Amino acid sequence: MSAKLSRRRAITLAGAGVAGVAGVAAGAGALVRGGAEHASADQGAAAGAVPFHGEHQAGITTPAQDRLHFVAFDVVTKDRARLVELLGEWTAAAARMTAGKDAGVIGAVGGVPEAPPDDTGEALGLPPSQLTLTVGFGPTLFRDARGRDRFGLADRRPAALVDLPHFAGDALRPEISGGDLCVQACANDPQVAVHAIRNLARIGMGVVSVRWSQLGFGRTSSTSTGQATPRNLFGFKDGTANLKAEDGGLLREHLWVQPGDGPDWMTGGSYLVTRKIRMLVETWDRSSLVEQEQIVGRAKGSGAPLGRGDEFDEPDFAAKGDDGQPVIAETSHVRLAHPDANDGARLLRRGYNFVDGSDGLGRLDAGLFFIAYQRDPRKQFVPIQTRLARNDAMNEYLRHVSSGIFACPPGVRDGGDHWGRALFG
Amino acid sequence: MRTTRFLVLAAAGALATTGLAACGGQEKDAGTADGGPIAVKASDTACEVGRTELAAGQTVFEVTNSGAKVTEFYVYAAGDRVMGEVENIAPGLKRELRVELPAGTYETACKPGMSGKGIRGALKVSGTAATVAPDAALAEATASYQRYVTSQTAALLTKTEEFVAAVKAGDVAKAKALYPVARTYWERIEPVAESFGDLDPKIDGREEVVEEGMEFTGFHRIEKDLWTTGDISSDGPIADRLLADVKEIVARANAEKLTPLQLANGAKALLDEVASGKITGEEERYSHTDLWDFNANLEGSKAAIAALRPALEQRAPDLVAQLDTEFANVETALGKHRDGDGWKLHTALSKAELKELSDSINALAEPISKVAAVVAR
Numbered sequence: 001m002s003a004k005l006s007r008r009r010a011i012t013l014a015g016a017g018v019a020g021v022a023g024v025a026a027g028a029g030a031l032v033r034g035g036a037e038h039a040s041a042d043q044g045a046a047a048g049a050v051p052f053h054g055e056h057q058a059g060i061t062t063p064a065q066d067r068l069h070f071v072a073f074d075v076v077t078k079d080r081a082r083l084v085e086l087l088g089e090w091t092a093a094a095a096r097m098t099a100g101k102d103a104g105v106i107g108a109v110g111g112v113p114e115a116p117p118d119d120t121g122e123a124l125g126l127p128p129s130q131l132t133l134t135v136g137f138g139p140t141l142f143r144d145a146r147g148r149d150r151f152g153l154a155d156r157r158p159a160a161l162v163d164l165p166h167f168a169g170d171a172l173r174p175e176i177s178g179g180d181l182c183v184q185a186c187a188n189d190p191q192v193a194v195h196a197i198r199n200l201a202r203i204g205m206g207v208v209s210v211r212w213s214q215l216g217f218g219r220t221s222s223t224s225t226g227q228a229t230p231r232n233l234f235g236f237k238d239g240t241a242n243l244k245a246e247d248g249g250l251l252r253e254h255l256w257v258q259p260g261d262g263p264d265w266m267t268g269g270s271y272l273v274t275r276k277i278r279m280l281v282e283t284w285d286r287s288s289l290v291e292q293e294q295i296v297g298r299a300k301g302s303g304a305p306l307g308r309g310d311e312f313d314e315p316d317f318a319a320k321g322d323d324g325q326p327v328i329a330e331t332s333h334v335r336l337a338h339p340d341a342n343d344g345a346r347l348l349r350r351g352y353n354f355v356d357g358s359d360g361l362g363r364l365d366a367g368l369f370f371i372a373y374q375r376d377p378r379k380q381f382v383p384i385q386t387r388l389a390r391n392d393a394m395n396e397y398l399r400h401v402s403s404g405i406f407a408c409p410p411g412v413r414d415g416g417d418h419w420g421r422a423l424f425g
Numbered sequence: 426m427r428t429t430r431f432l433v434l435a436a437a438g439a440l441a442t443t444g445l446a447a448c449g450g451q452e453k454d455a456g457t458a459d460g461g462p463i464a465v466k467a468s469d470t471a472c473e474v475g476r477t478e479l480a481a482g483q484t485v486f487e488v489t490n491s492g493a494k495v496t497e498f499y500v501y502a503a504g505d506r507v508m509g510e511v512e513n514i515a516p517g518l519k520r521e522l523r524v525e526l527p528a529g530t531y532e533t534a535c536k537p538g539m540s541g542k543g544i545r546g547a548l549k550v551s552g553t554a555a556t557v558a559p560d561a562a563l564a565e566a567t568a569s570y571q572r573y574v575t576s577q578t579a580a581l582l583t584k585t586e587e588f589v590a591a592v593k594a595g596d597v598a599k600a601k602a603l604y605p606v607a608r609t610y611w612e613r614i615e616p617v618a619e620s621f622g623d624l625d626p627k628i629d630g631r632e633e634v635v636e637e638g639m640e641f642t643g644f645h646r647i648e649k650d651l652w653t654t655g656d657i658s659s660d661g662p663i664a665d666r667l668l669a670d671v672k673e674i675v676a677r678a679n680a681e682k683l684t685p686l687q688l689a690n691g692a693k694a695l696l697d698e699v700a701s702g703k704i705t706g707e708e709e710r711y712s713h714t715d716l717w718d719f720n721a722n723l724e725g726s727k728a729a730i731a732a733l734r735p736a737l738e739q740r741a742p743d744l745v746a747q748l749d750t751e752f753a754n755v756e757t758a759l760g761k762h763r764d765g766d767g768w769k770l771h772t773a774l775s776k777a778e779l780k781e782l783s784d785s786i787n788a789l790a791e792p793i794s795k796v797a798a799v800v801a802r
Binding site: 165166167168169170171280282283286287288291360361362363386389390396 | 633634635636637639690693697700701704705707776779780783784787790791793794797798
């Protein structure tokens with residue numbers, strides 16, 4: 001009985017979390033797993049602040065928050081100094097907002113009545129909600145589509161910041177792809193994340209212009225071993241084998257740019273790939289459970305690799321069934337995405353579910369906003385996605401509609417530092 | 426696209442005209458239980474069947490097309506279950522259909538222009554009718570569907586040959602006219618093949634499936650040239666390759682045997698095709714002939730369900746009734762967009778009209794998704 005009730009109850013609780021007290025959703029995850037030990041203990045931490053300054057930018061290995069507002073900007077100024085000045089202003093605003101303060105020093109209601117406030121005000125009274133803001137630089141910042149060196153940065157473009165190739169099946173829409181700059185805002189309260197992006201866009205008027213943005217909910221992977229594995233919109237646990245904050249040596253090997261990898265300004269940074277993946281959920285929902293599980297390569301309930309019992313058991317790719325066929329199909333997602341199939345390459349994923357309403361044909365405009373960080377996309381995302389695009393049985397239910405790649409510099413060290421200082425310095 | 430899931434079966438071109446005769450080619454040359462073939466006079470407006478009351482057993486129909494349009498002749502059991510059919514009867518041609526008919530009530534149909542419900546007539550067969558055991562009903566389902574696929578692949582080959590010939594002759598108008606017709610036979614049986622994963626993208630891959638180092642070939646490559654620049658002068662090799670690939674898929678399909686479960690999943694997969702790619706206009710982005718494909722997918726799905734019908738009636742009669750209703754609803758919704766013997770272009774439909782089609786497909790696909798579990802039990 002309790003097993004039957006728990007899911008609905010968990011959803012109700014998660015819904016309550018939307019109102020602003022985050023961490024309830026994390027508690028809901030615990031309920032789904034049948035243990036209530038995390039149900040209330042996380043609430044304080046989930047509302048708290050994540051340190052802004054540090055060796056690496058926050059928002060990468062930070063335990064994945066529940067909400068996302070991601071934005072990509074075009075730089076519209078030709079004036080390098082204005083751009084650098086903006087990055088400084090953004091950094092100051094980001095440091096304030098991630099601490100739970102207003103975007104500007106005056107604030108939403110503290111200024112003169114005749115002037116617009118320097119904060120938009122919708123986050124007044126809300127806690128920091130573990131807001132993180134993470135910035136990245138796109139290939140077009142270094143050279144535009146016509147090959148022009150826009151800001152004298154062309155020779156500073158890292159070789160690893162590649163133009164992604166066309167992958168089989170890509171149906172990309174240019175107007176929601178690419179960008180000169182990006183900012184990833186993650187928080188446990190969507191209003192806090194939206195507030196942050198809205199204020200950065202406002203501060204940037206005339207220097208940058210919003211190219212596209214994406215809201216996300218329901219983190220689709222865990223970036224910390226303390227987190228339960230969430231489910232994507234196909235109903236499957238996602239991110240079981242993800243790189244996690246606790247992985248120490250693996251993070252150096254797979255996540256952080258090391259000295260000598262490329263230009264010094266990227267040392268301690270990471271490369272970000274975003275992919276908006278529409279899921280054809282209606283047709284997925286009428287495929288049989290066995291087909292779904294064969295496509296994913298995991299059991300829907302437990303998340304265990306097919307043929308194994310526990311979610312975190314290693315998949316046995318050599319196992320054959322009674323029919324002589326592999327228990328985990330050759331075209332299954334888990335096999336093709338696994339490090340074993342990719343020369344050991346791994347990613348740190350922190351994607352989000354999205355639902356952009358419906359598409360006018362009665363279909364949910366929904367899917368996964370995939371986000372992955374890595375040390376070198378040429379060795380990680382590109383070969384992995386090439387393999388998936390060719391062979392993944394799941395492709396029948398997916399459409400890749402947006403794509404982006406960005407170089408995320410290392411962390412802002414202190415109050416005298418700012419985003420892009422080493423790049424432009 | 427790589428959307429196909431079960432197998433096109435069977436059928437070398439040589440087996441073209443007949444269903445049962447293909448397996449029993451050594452039987453007596455002609456004749457029926459009452460002796461002598463039944464003449465069918467097919468024109469663009471009439472379908473005269475020589476006799477409409479027969480004794481159970483093997484029957485031969487001799488169909489003569491005196492009309493100006495290419496036609497088809499079908500014998501349907503309840504729910505439009507195909508008992509036998511001849512595809513692609515060109516004007517002036519005479520083709521034979523051999524079919525084994527147990528006692529019961531049937532319909533004959535000529536389809537001038539190969540579209541619509543056709544010109545229907547009643548056919549009564551009397552004699553001893555054995556009751557079919559449940560498992561035998563499933564076995565008969567695959568045999569029945571296999572006959573359908575045999576005729577479709579034969580017509581696919583013929584129509585692809587005609588299309589390829591038009592392309593190579595540089596006849597843009599003729600190639601454009603033949604394009605959606607040839608594809609009709611492909612789309613009816615499209616649940617062709619994950620097992621033909623290498624051939625499907627070559628024949629039916631859309632431009633975006635092409636990755637670096639791969640060539641864009643097949644129907645959609647020629648579609649693009651026909652409808653964007655109209656320059657097909659360099660498409661000869663592409664056309665030859667298309668025909669070779671179609672021949673290969675037909676031959677390879679010949680070696681495959683379907684299971685009832687694959688029939689059920691295939692019927693669903695065809696509707697998913699519509700819901701994913703046709704309703705959005707993705708599939709035929711240059712020619713906008715998506716509604717031809719839509720109709721062909723629907724017909725193919727219906728044929729698979731019809732083959733399973735006797736088994737389903739024994740196991741889940743309510744589901745059969747629901748499917749009949751929903752198939753009729755989709756046909757009505759789609760029927761509004763007929764244009765002569767063909768279909769309006771996708772671009773001619775409003776968003777509201779597309780939504781109505783999408784809703785009707787979903788209403789049908791949901792119950793169809795339950796068929797596999799009924800078959801499996």
